[in-house]
Amino acid sequence: MNEPMKSDLVVQTRGLTKRYGDRTAVDAVSMTVRRGEVYGFLGPNGAGKTTTLRMLLGLVRPTSGTATVLGRSAGDQQVTERVGSLIEGPGFFPYLSGRDNLLVMARYRGLPTSVVDDALVRVDLGGRGDDRFKGYSLGMKQRLGVAAALMGDPELIVLDEPTNGLDPAGMQDMRALVVSLARGGQTVVLSSHLLAEVQEICDRVGVIDDGRLLRESTVAELRGETSLRVRAVQVDRALAVSMRVAGDDGVHVDGDAVLLDLPATAAPDLTRALVADGIDVLEVSAVERSLEEVFFEMTTTQEVA
Amino acid sequence: MNTTIESVARTTRGELLRMRTWPAVWVTVGAWIALALMFGYLFGYLSYKTGDSSFATEGQTKQALLAELMPASIPDVLVQGTPMFGGALMMVLGAIVAGNGFGWGTWKTLFTQGPSRTSTVVGSLVALTVFVVVTVAATLVLYAGVSSLIAVTESRDVVWPAIGDLSRGVGGATLVLEMWALAGFALGTIARGPALSVGLGLVWALVIENLLRGVGELLGPVEALTKIMPGTAAGSLVNSLLSMPTDTPGVVDALSGQRALVTVAVYTIALPLIAVVLVRRRDIS
Numbered sequence: 001m002n003e004p005m006k007s008d009l010v011v012q013t014r015g016l017t018k019r020y021g022d023r024t025a026v027d028a029v030s031m032t033v034r035r036g037e038v039y040g041f042l043g044p045n046g047a048g049k050t051t052t053l054r055m056l057l058g059l060v061r062p063t064s065g066t067a068t069v070l071g072r073s074a075g076d077q078q079v080t081e082r083v084g085s086l087i088e089g090p091g092f093f094p095y096l097s098g099r100d101n102l103l104v105m106a107r108y109r110g111l112p113t114s115v116v117d118d119a120l121v122r123v124d125l126g127g128r129g130d131d132r133f134k135g136y137s138l139g140m141k142q143r144l145g146v147a148a149a150l151m152g153d154p155e156l157i158v159l160d161e162p163t164n165g166l167d168p169a170g171m172q173d174m175r176a177l178v179v180s181l182a183r184g185g186q187t188v189v190l191s192s193h194l195l196a197e198v199q200e201i202c203d204r205v206g207v208i209d210d211g212r213l214l215r216e217s218t219v220a221e222l223r224g225e226t227s228l229r230v231r232a233v234q235v236d237r238a239l240a241v242s243m244r245v246a247g248d249d250g251v252h253v254d255g256d257a258v259l260l261d262l263p264a265t266a267a268p269d270l271t272r273a274l275v276a277d278g279i280d281v282l283e284v285s286a287v288e289r290s291l292e293e294v295f296f297e298m299t300t301t302q303e304v305a
Numbered sequence: 306m307n308t309t310i311e312s313v314a315r316t317t318r319g320e321l322l323r324m325r326t327w328p329a330v331w332v333t334v335g336a337w338i339a340l341a342l343m344f345g346y347l348f349g350y351l352s353y354k355t356g357d358s359s360f361a362t363e364g365q366t367k368q369a370l371l372a373e374l375m376p377a378s379i380p381d382v383l384v385q386g387t388p389m390f391g392g393a394l395m396m397v398l399g400a401i402v403a404g405n406g407f408g409w410g411t412w413k414t415l416f417t418q419g420p421s422r423t424s425t426v427v428g429s430l431v432a433l434t435v436f437v438v439v440t441v442a443a444t445l446v447l448y449a450g451v452s453s454l455i456a457v458t459e460s461r462d463v464v465w466p467a468i469g470d471l472s473r474g475v476g477g478a479t480l481v482l483e484m485w486a487l488a489g490f491a492l493g494t495i496a497r498g499p500a501l502s503v504g505l506g507l508v509w510a511l512v513i514e515n516l517l518r519g520v521g522e523l524l525g526p527v528e529a530l531t532k533i534m535p536g537t538a539a540g541s542l543v544n545s546l547l548s549m550p551t552d553t554p555g556v557v558d559a560l561s562g563q564r565a566l567v568t569v570a571v572y573t574i575a576l577p578l579i580a581v582v583l584v585r586r587r588d589i590s
Contacts, residue, residue, distance in 0.1 A: 057417050059589040077312070081419030091410020093323050100326060107319035108418035108425075110311070148414065 008035045010156050010187045011056060015065035018051050025051045027211035028065065033156075033189055033204075038182045040202030040219075041191035042295065048211040049191040050088050053160050056189070057085055070155060081109065084154035086162060090145030094134035098125055098144050101133055102151065111152045119147040124173065138165030146174070150181075157181060159190040163197060175201050199291040209299045222294055228260045228267055229287045233280040241277050245270050259287065312420035316428025319415070324432050329401055334440050337394045341444055344390070345382045346451045349374050376452040377464045380474025381547050383441075383448060387478045388540040389511065389555030392485035395437060396506045399489025402433055403580065404499035413589050426584050430490065430577050437486050441479045470548070477546045481539040484569050485510070487576040488535060494580045510536055518557065532559055538568035 011033035018026040026048040033039040041049050054060040055067050058075015067074035070082055092101040102116040120129045123143040128136070136144065142165045149157050162178070163171040178188055179201050192198050198205055199219055206216045215222065232238035235256060242251045242258050250261040260270065264286035271284050324330050353370045372378060406412040415425050456463045466474075492502035514536035521528030531537050537559050544551075545562025560568065 054588075054590070059413060059416060061588060077308075077419060077421045080417055083417070085417050087413060087417070089410060091412075091414040093327070093411055094409060095327055095329075096323060100322070104319045104323045105414065105418055107322060108315055108415060108420055110315045110419070 009033070009068075010035050011039075011067070011069050011189065013052075013056070013065065013067045016052065016055055016062050016067055017064045018048075018055060018060060019063045024211050026055070026062075029208070029211075029213045030065075031206050031213055031216055033187060035187055036182060036185055037203040038178060038188045038190065038201055040198035040205040041189060041208060042193070042195065042198050042205050042291075043191075043208035044193055044299070047208045049208055050160055052208070053085075053087055053158055053189070053191060057083065057087065057158060059087065082154050083156045083158060084149035084151065085158040085160075086142075086145040086149045087158070087160045089164070090141045090148070092133045092141070092144060092148075095132060097130045097132055098136065098140075098147075099129035101144065102148055105148050106151060109152050115151045119151045122150060122177065123147040139167060139170050142166060143170070143174075146177070153186065156187045156189065159188065161192060162190055163192070163194065171197070195290070195292045195295055205291075207295060207298055214298050219291065223289050223291060224294070226264050226286045226288050228262050228264070228270060229254070229283065229285050230258045230260065230270070230274070230281070231256060231283040232258075232274065233282065237277060238274060238279050238281075241273050241279065242270070245273055257283075309424060312424035313427050313431065316415075316420050316425045317431045318428075320429045320432035321435060324402065324436060330398065330436065333394050333398045333401075334436065334443075337391055337440060338444060338447065340390050340394075341386050342447065342451065344386060345448065346374055346455065350455060371459065371461075374452060374455045375461060375464065376449065376456060377466050378548075379445070379448050379452060380466050380470045381549070381551075382452075383444060383474045384477045384481070384543045384546050385551060385553045385556060387481040388536065388543050389553075391478070391482050392536070392539060392555070393507055393510050395440075395482045395486040396489035396492070396510060397503050398436065399433060399486040399491075400493040400502040400506060401489075401499045402429060403490040403493030404496060404502050405493075407497040408499075412584075416589055422584050423581055426577075426581050430487070430580070433486055433490060434483060437483045438479060441475060441482065444478075445475060473546055477542055480566075480569055480573065481542060484535060484539060484572050484576070487573060487580075491576040491580045494583050518559070533568060535569070535572050538565045538572070541565035542569050 009032055011031065013029055013031050016026060016029045017024065029048070029052055041053070043049050051060060055062050056069055056074050058080060069079045072079045093104070096104070099116055099120065102119055103113065106113065106116055117126070117129070120126050123146050125140060125143055125147060128140065133141065133144065142162065146159065146162055149159060159178070163174050166174055175197065178190065181188055190202070202219060204216065204218050205222055207214045207222070230238055230242060235258070239251065239253065239258050242260050245266070246260040246262050252259045260266075262270065267284055267286065271281065274281050349370055353367060353374065356367070373382065406415070416422055420428070453463045489502065489506055492506050493499060496502040496505070514531070514534055517527055517531050517534070518537065521531045536555065537557060540555050540557035541560035542562065542565035544556050544558050545565060547556070
């Protein structure tokens, strides 16, 4: 029973740490990525996302801790050829066309020439493949980087801020592409500072700030239970009833509204209690916390602590 | 073992593709061929025709001048240009091949494709060596064409050099150019960029070694130092291959042919090792 569980982990790090002099860029990060999921690596700029991903790819050696990718030590040749990646901006030869750049990478990977055109089409660069890389817009460069990561259908695809520099339509296409990769059975690890993006496409999320992995869970778990929001003409009396229903600690005042830590299914009982008390109810609604709220809550509490 | 050879074959193919489509590579190779033709044949032929003695031909009789332009002298002409002009240009080639990839982020991309860093650097060095060999071959073909044309124009018999002389000349020229190309590659790797490595490399090859050789005539320890330097070794190796003395810049007689050959060979082995060790140890950011 243990064996299949183990092979289902595409990435596993234990206490992964990277120090540059006095500065700890990545501090004891232990993360796990499961096969076939889209894992979102979420954190503000400079939180340590890229350094962690570099260690997963063997570009940077950890100061301490271990990173296991596809069952082997990160950076092992037999691992790198099964991983596609785009790390901190696309690195290509400016004088070569997009197609020739991919052709160089295909030769390195020992792949047939045909994969190049397929990859270009998948990122919508089919018509611009013969233009020189240096003439590409930021968004096109980014898409070429993703194309290189897709070639040869690697088991794991690591994308560092894949929607950087893309316009809204390009971002939407990129998200759709990532989701389709996961549907096809490939595992995707992507980093982002865009919460909406992670919320939309990721199965699980690792939240990193100041080099530390603060939390790792599904998006739904992270957002937690929904809460109920009540607005009434008699705010004080509504607050009193709410405290009776949800307990003293389960109630917060948010402007002229009262928030209760109760699931949406508690709405009928709450409404009955309010009405029975003669309160003029203006609104009872279920509120879902956005990832953004959770995120800021998490990163600011860290700062205070 | 087989997988290593296969990885190097892959990286070499990739590197050959990106180098042969790179205009900067052809500009460098083209500059060498243009200079080689000018200093090897054009100026010599012009002074032979006009009777003026120029910078390149000072103090030679007309007959000696013509002899140098004949096919039989190809080995001499081929090696003479390598210690300084050719070496400097090949160093530029090596430095841009290694150095530009750091700024462009292409080493980062290539190191994540599968082949190990060692395979990648070795593939890059093999591709660089192919360009050095192609440069020597192209120069040889051009020299053969130009010198036989001069011989025919001047109604002389076309006498080709002995095969032994020719192979020594081609071997010496290739080795000297390769050493400088590898020096450029090592410098580009150390400096992680083309600008500093090209600048420092050229100042070293064109200025500092010459100055040190001058100082060495007065100071023993400096002279000992100059004897293990790459430029001195290359210049001495070329000198030992020439059939007649020359005052071509960069050609020196500081070392015996054998000692010079050993020194150049040591550099040719040590420089790529430095590059490989550095690339393996470093974090790529």
